[in-house]
Amino acid sequence: MYGYDAGVLGGVLLHQPFLDAIGNPRATYTIPMIVASYDLAAAVTAVVIAFFSFRMGRRGTVILGNLVAILGSVIQASAYSVAQLIVGRLCTGFAIGCISSAVPTYLSETGVEIGDRGPANAFNAILLISGVPLAYWIDYGFIMMDNQASWRVPIIFQCIFAIISGGTMFFLPDTPRWYYAVNRWEEGDATLAQLNDADVSSEKVQRTRQEILASIEAELEANASLNWKPFLTMGIVDKTRLKIIRRLSMCFWLPMIREWMGSSLLAYYSSVILATVAKPSLVSLLSGVLNIFYALGCVPLYFTVERVGRRSVLLYGAIAMTVLISIFTALAATGPEHPAIQWTAIGILFIFLFVFGYAWQGCVWLYCSEIAPLEYRHIGAAATASGEWLMTFITVFAGPIGFAQIGWYFWLWVISGNVVAVIFVYLLCPETGGKTLEQVDYLFVRKGLPGLRKDFDVTEEDMEDAFEGKEKVGVQHHE
Template identity: 85%
Template sequence: MRLITLKGRKLYLLMKIICGTSFMMYGYDAGVLGGVLLHPPFLNAIGNPTGDYVIPMIVASYDLAAMITAIIISFFAFRMGRRGTVILGNIVAIIGSVIQASSYSVSQLIVGRLCTGFAIGCISCAVPTYLNETGIEIGDRGPANAFNAILLISGVPLAYWIDYGFTMMDNQASWRVPIIFQCIFAFISGGTMYFLPDTPRWYYARNRFEEGDAVLAQLNDDVVESEGVQFTRREIMAAIEAELEANASLNWKDFLTMGIVDNTRMKIVRRICICFWLPMIREWMGSSLIAYYSSVILTTVAKPSLVSLLSGVLNIFFALGCVPLYFTVERVGRRSVLLYGAIAMTILITIFTALVAVGPGHVDIQWASIAIIFMFLFTFGYAWQGCVWLYCSEIAPLEYRHIGAGACATGEWLMTFITVFAGPIGFNRIGWYFWLWVISGNVIAIIFVFLLCPETGGKTLEQIDYLFIDQGFAGLRKNFDVTPEDMEGYAGIEKKFGGEKKEDVGEESGEL
């Protein structure tokens, strides 16, 4: 049932706002508990737990649930659709928020965290794909995902500031109200999404052609018979046909090599593995570690009365870093943003680690390390926060986009769980040496993007399929363009890449 009659750009704007609201809840929920973990009324309510593992387990149970959800939802998301998955996530988010806000024990709190983790697992799988598949113009995807990232990260400082205000009180409402507040995002996003259509690409992939035509016409603000609608329809159908042809060479054993060995013509296995590894590397680079435990990191420098204030400002810098991406991602390109951003972040986190190592007893050096962290998170927000979601949802083949989205969220939440659980333990046990782990993640990011991530900007989702046909490592070959003529059915693939031309392409591109 769809009651929203908006068309064209107004409809897509509404879709962006609603998806962004879901992601803002995601960011808010990630940050809200961190601001009350040391608040006496909160600790009293859950029995003042002791031990190194209790608090990290409360925090990280959310990430563990999101990871498991991302794996499970991959088997059902294609049936439910992108829209249905988002609605399910928002419903469970409300349930989880109520359980957390009414908690009087560690076990109840963990159950609530598991529910919200399930919710965010659904949302993080579906929202980037929904945004990309409803974009009509090639330049829609980059700004839409950047806007999503801005709202996602804005949810973190919003949670910190609400915590900061409420924890001035000394009662149970001081921590329960901030937690239940996230239901507002879920009601708005889930309620509105119910009246929005699913993506035309999902309808076509499910053989629901009339609905796909109707939504495509609505997004184009044109009639179904128009050339623009029909051209996009032909592109989608050609991509589906080509992917079905590529399925014949798909061997699931290739997943055991994590995409290094891939005999499929469109590199389906490698692309899904990239969807897993890229967000996993992002979390290895330290974003969630710093965002979750900014108060712990800042206690080495600031007075307790300033820690919450600085934590909020630090996360605002993180969100502000996402803003320039909105205006530049289509001009600069995804690969360049990821590659050069990783180089800059490696330099910054190395400097930070050196300052932390020599900083104790030197207030000026300690404050300099905090300044570097501000710069690091700003750069992170620009280069890796929104761009990873965008890139992974672009490169996943249409028939496997739900699996690619699940792989993306699984990698994200697996490494988030590891870093968030191990972070406070590592800080307590080995001190600044723990940052060497973060440095290694940034170095790996440079190598990974250089070798495996071709540029996807300036191409439709269907044209991106052809970037991977019979190609070797991205960093060791020349990029090539795909013209509209190449998209006129599967014959276009054979014309450009098949038969006698195949060897020429491999030789010219530096194929391994």
């Protein structure tokens, strides 16, 4: 639903029956605002929902999002004005703000083994991006007709995903970490036992339970040193013991940088972008194939993320993408009058999106869900979603205007985003693979920037120091 929502409107924006229904708007900013209102609503929702999502839980937030998505789809599909269409887009934006802030956290917190989190989030990314080409091809088929159903049916089709997703969540529990964090001990024990397929009294369940409770206690101790000032430095100047502010700041900036790198710009406006380097007769076909390549890029991550590691995927992916988008920009600047240059530029764009799907689409959600502290994981998820959707709003709103006003020079903005990504990951991102969510806490305990330290492992001494005197905290608190 995430990918389908993002792409479905883009395929009908220039379709005449759609334009007739909303009064054939002629203002330059009308269409970009219709598209970008969705992203703005998602960004705002991700921030606002942080104040309520901890009480609702990961499961409740997902269900709420799906219910509102159905409402938003109905409003859009029945629209006969720009205002009604924007209201529908705002509703679906609210829905996706809820869902995108809760689902990655739910997936990470329900992983039983250390190696479960990577494949689960990678599979999530495959399905997420697959929604983009699915939306495009459904649009492509329906706009062959010349009636109102040609755009209303693809829009209302969003409801199918929302019904399946929200309906499924009614039969699933929340995560054990959330149950323990809100002192619902029995449900936490039952869910943890169910996930491990073992009795509550088993050694594995009790060990995991003890680690979760010790982690909660350590984070509660760190609360006293929290204040707003370190957020202004992106968390680099963070005197809290567990670097909570730095980690929450990273949850915001990583997805924001990803959108700066060109993710949604290429997904939303692939037809517009390809029109600058390809013949008009090929643009529609190439756009559909390009989005398929984007989705296929997510597939290798499922098999390699636990072997290669999150940091390496993000860092080397950003380096490769910087080189590729720089080459594409140089070719686009040369002009579309040379067929060989045209096809080379198109080929580079295909490779760029494939690498993007592999390196930064699923891995960012996974990494942010892992580095967010348990007591603040709902805030970390909200920061991740808000950073994602805020920059998506900026790029989606400014993209078509930028291409129209300055042409290929707009790609220099995208190149700068890829360069920033390389620097950010190198300096600030330690490796989280191969560790429990509780062990990740102590990757940030040592002084200095993580990227400049050679050792990212949590040692026996670290864990003994971190958990010293904490083993019985959960039991005492329960008693």
